[in-house]
Amino acid sequence: QKEVEQNSGPLSVPEGAIASLNCTYSDRGSQSFFWYRQYSGKSPELIMFIYSNGDKEDGRFTAQLNKASQYVSLLIRDSQPSDSATYLCAVKAGGGADGLTFGKGTHLIIQP
């Protein structure tokens, strides 16, 4: 069974610091990797996706992928209180399999 693992947290980070969120996956053939942000009581919204090894930057967000080690991470620079949310890692398996497998999410708290 394909698994996506995240530390549930809460992860507490001071405002202005770098928040680092990690995710590991079990299916070595996974193709694409997504980070969703979910505010309490709201639906998930896509903030980053990555499918090549290395880093991908978008504003204050950087996604990092290491397929050999089967982990993907999300860095949030200059953390703001508005970044406080649950961050979901989602993985698209390879081999023609369809659908995304979601992790349980990491609850991030940015302390003013």
Added chain:
Amino acid sequence: EADIYQTPRYLVIGTGKKITLECSQTMGHDKMYWYQQDPGMELHLIHYSYGVNSTEKGDLSSESTVSRIRTEHFPLTLESARPSHTSQYLCASSDQISVYGYTFGSGTRLTVV
């Protein structure tokens, strides 16, 4: 601007009532999904569809049913609501999953009293 719409946004209903949660998307996506999520908990896939007249049950057993008569419409029905059905229900759709992932609707928060 949302391209996937869920109604109602909130619903409080009595035990034993039949309810239908609506989900519509204007993006022409073939694939649609229903997730159930309790507050602070993980997403659970309960139903999905890969096209018209195609529906499958997800990982989490659910007493709900779905239909897919039109590409844009994927309603979820509970024939007899119970307090255990109280939860948030999220609808999502996708096209090229590998590139774009899922787009989620705003969700329906259901309370059965």
